[in-house]
Amino acid sequence: MPxxxxxxxxxxxxxxxxxxxxxxxxxxxxxxxxxxxAELAAAELLAPPAPARLADVVPAPQRVVxxxxxxxxxxxDAVIVASADPAAQxxxxxxxxxxxxxxxxxxxxxxxxxxxxxxxxxxxxTDDEGLGTEGYRLVVTRAGVSITAFTATGLFHGAQTLRQLxxxxxxxxxxxxxxxxxxxxVIADRPRFPYRGAMLDVARHFFAVEDVLRVVDHLARYKLxxxxxxxxxxxxxxxAVDSWPRLATVGGxxxxxxxxxxxYTKADYRRIVEYAAARHITVVPEIDLxxxxxxxxxxxxxxxxxxVAPAPxxxxxxxxxxxxxxxxxxxxxxxxxxxxxxxxxxxPWLHIGGDEAFKVKGEVYTDFVERVQRIVADTxxxxxxxxxxxxxxxxxxxxxxxxGTNGEDPTTAEAVRRGARLIVSPGNHxxxxxxxxxxxxxxxxxxxxxxxxxxxxxxPGSHVTDVPEEAVLGxxxxxxTESVTSLAEIEFxxxxxxxxIAELGWSPRATHxxxxxxxxxxxxxxxxxxxxISFHRAPEIPWPTIPSQxxxxxxxxxTL
Ligand code: TNX
Numbered sequence: 125m126p127x128x129x130x131x132x133x134x135x136x137x138x139x140x141x142x143x144x145x146x147x148x149x150x151x152x153x154x155x156x157x158x159x160x161x162a163e164l165a166a167a168e169l170l171a172p173p174a175p176a177r178l179a180d181v182v183p184a185p186q187r188v189v190x191x192x193x194x195x196x197x198x199x200x201d202a203v204i205v206a207s208a209d210p211a212a213q214x215x216x217x218x219x220x221x222x223x224x225x226x227x228x229x230x231x232x233x234x235x236x237x238x239x240x241x242x243x244x245x246x247x248x249x250t251d252d253e254g255l256g257t258e259g260y261r262l263v264v265t266r267a268g269v270s271i272t273a274f275t276a277t278g279l280f281h282g283a284q285t286l287r288q289l290x291x292x293x294x295x296x297x298x299x300x301x302x303x304x305x306x307x308x309x310v311i312a313d314r315p316r317f318p319y320r321g322a323m324l325d326v327a328r329h330f331f332a333v334e335d336v337l338r339v340v341d342h343l344a345r346y347k348l349x350x351x352x353x354x355x356x357x358x359x360x361x362x363x364a365v366d367s368w369p370r371l372a373t374v375g376g377x378x379x380x381x382x383x384x385x386x387x388y389t390k391a392d393y394r395r396i397v398e399y400a401a402a403r404h405i406t407v408v409p410e411i412d413l414x415x416x417x418x419x420x421x422x423x424x425x426x427x428x429x430x431x432v433a434p435a436p437x438x439x440x441x442x443x444x445x446x447x448x449x450x451x452x453x454x455x456x457x458x459x460x461x462x463x464x465x466x467x468x469x470x471x472p473w474l475h476i477g478g479d480e481a482f483k484v485k486g487e488v489y490t491d492f493v494e495r496v497q498r499i500v501a502d503t504x505x506x507x508x509x510x511x512x513x514x515x516x517x518x519x520x521x522x523x524x525x526x527x528g529t530n531g532e533d534p535t536t537a538e539a540v541r542r543g544a545r546l547i548v549s550p551g552n553h554x555x556x557x558x559x560x561x562x563x564x565x566x567x568x569x570x571x572x573x574x575x576x577x578x579x580x581x582x583x584p585g586s587h588v589t590d591v592p593e594e595a596v597l598g599x600x601x602x603x604x605t606e607s608v609t610s611l612a613e614i615e616f617x618x619x620x621x622x623x624x625i626a627e628l629g630w631s632p633r634a635t636h637x638x639x640x641x642x643x644x645x646x647x648x649x650x651x652x653x654x655x656x657i658s659f660h661r662a663p664e665i666p667w668p669t670i671p672s673q674x675x676x677x678x679x680x681x682x683t684l
Contacts, residue, residue, distance in 0.1 A: 186635075222294075225299070260273040317598035319547055327356055328359050330383070331605075354604075356412050361419040381438060511524045522539075522543065522544045524546055525548075547597050558570075619658070
């Protein structure tokens with residue numbers, strides 16, 4: 125049940141960080157404000173706010189021990205105190221920025237050698253490696269909250285949990301008169317898999333930097349730690365490459381349909397990388413080779429097998445294009461592009477695609493891939509590719525991304541026996557471009573329909589036959605964008621399925637339970653609605669009713 129904010133002293137939007145609550149008398153409240161205050165007061169009398177339950181978190185934490193006797197009310201004068209480490213201080217600043225808009229509280233950030241809550245929030249870096257590189261321990265008592273972690277990443281994940289434990293109104297961009305109660309108890313949490321990601325195809329349709337940053341925010345909420353950007357495809361090349369400038373200026377000037385396309389300058393790309401890094405998310409750039417390269421051939425016909433410049437392609441077919449594997453200039457192109465992309469990317473991964481190169485077969489394909497894998501190794505990065513790479517020789521650290529639809533592939537299992545690790549993205553469970561239902565207005569259905577239950581009910585650790593859980597690096601949810609044209613459509617396809625995939629990547633197998641997940645997921649709806657985030661009101665999720673949204677004669681408005 126969503127907590128209904130109680131009427132309290134009105135708070136001015138600019139009070140954050142300066143003056144704190146302003147007495148009601150300082151304002152001349154208009155009639156609408158008075159009516160709203162009365163409505164909230166009445167609602168509270170009928171249904172006094174209950175704190176969220178400590179276990180109401182997505183993804184489900186590893187261990188939750190509630191203690192209702194220790195519920196804690198965030199006071200207006202709370203301080204956030206963090207270890208005197210720049211990365212811990214940065215998390216404290218981010219947490220303050222999350223909590224200030226809705227609470228209107230100043231929430232000053234300070235540092236201490238040994239932070240303790242004393243009526244506020246303490247973020248504590250510890251030498252205890254037992255929490256792992258991403259784990260955290262969150263303790264709520266009547267004295268305040270502490271989040272303890274071995275790394276700033278653990279503190280960041282703990283802060284996301286804390287955010288979900290506050291009432292949904294915490295997502296409001298403007299001050300809300302609320303009682304900010306946190307449920308008492310202890311959460312001890314760490315992820316099941318080290319790699320938890322989502323992919324955004326910015327090639328079929330191009331999306332502005334701001335849209336990508338917003339997607340990063342969604343990943344961070346659900347403790348995902350990798351953003352895979354599908355940067356190149358037949359319909360557009362989206363990243364500036366100084367040594368081959370026409371890739372972006374010519375190859376980037378189209379997209380599916382009639383739109384203008386676009387590309388990221390190096391500064392744009394760095395901005396995405398830095399924004400993601402600040403949220404403990406690693407960007408995985410993909411340059412799809414040898415197929416899905418039509419836009420590159422438009423820009424540089426010497427890369428094409430027949431050396432003739434083709435017309436730009438803005439349809440949605442796949443598998444027709446390829447760079448000439450018999451021409452040495454192709455490998456110069458590959459080395460130049462991957463070298464520049466690696467130089468822009470601090471993370472360890474370079475994704476080289478490798479899918480649907482239907483016209484580059486057998487040994488020609490494996491020779492090409494093996495050469496490109498060596499080029500990646502020369503950049504000091506670790507190669508990732510779609511599972512079609514499997515027949516090629518192993519190189520150190522190699523990761524294959526599974527996108528099959530039936531979990532059976534002896535060639536992939538054999539590549540794993542030779543040392544490859546797997547990211548699992550089953551087309552029939554994790555593909556966020558699949559429709560939810562036959563009447564979903566956008567999306568595809570070649571891998572079937574994927575409702576929320578289908579996105580949730582599978583196990584990454586045992587999905588691919590003869591691939592042991594130890595070889596599974598993690599999970600990823602790809603969003604291909606042939607039919608996705610705007611941020612609102614991205615969000616509609618992502619939510620509520622992305623949290624399902626995130627939970628499979630983070631939560632212990634023992635917590636897997638559709639009924640429980642469905643209820644916890646329902647609690648996210650009011651948060652998205654309050655934050656102005658679009659999502660699909662999937663009918664199988666019991667979205668709560670928000671009384672204050674009810675409008676006469678609009679039955680649908682009563683439910684999210
Ligand atoms: C297959 S999945 C593709 C993409 C398409 C997608 C559409 C994969 C590695 N290749 O080129 O966009 O299907 O669902």
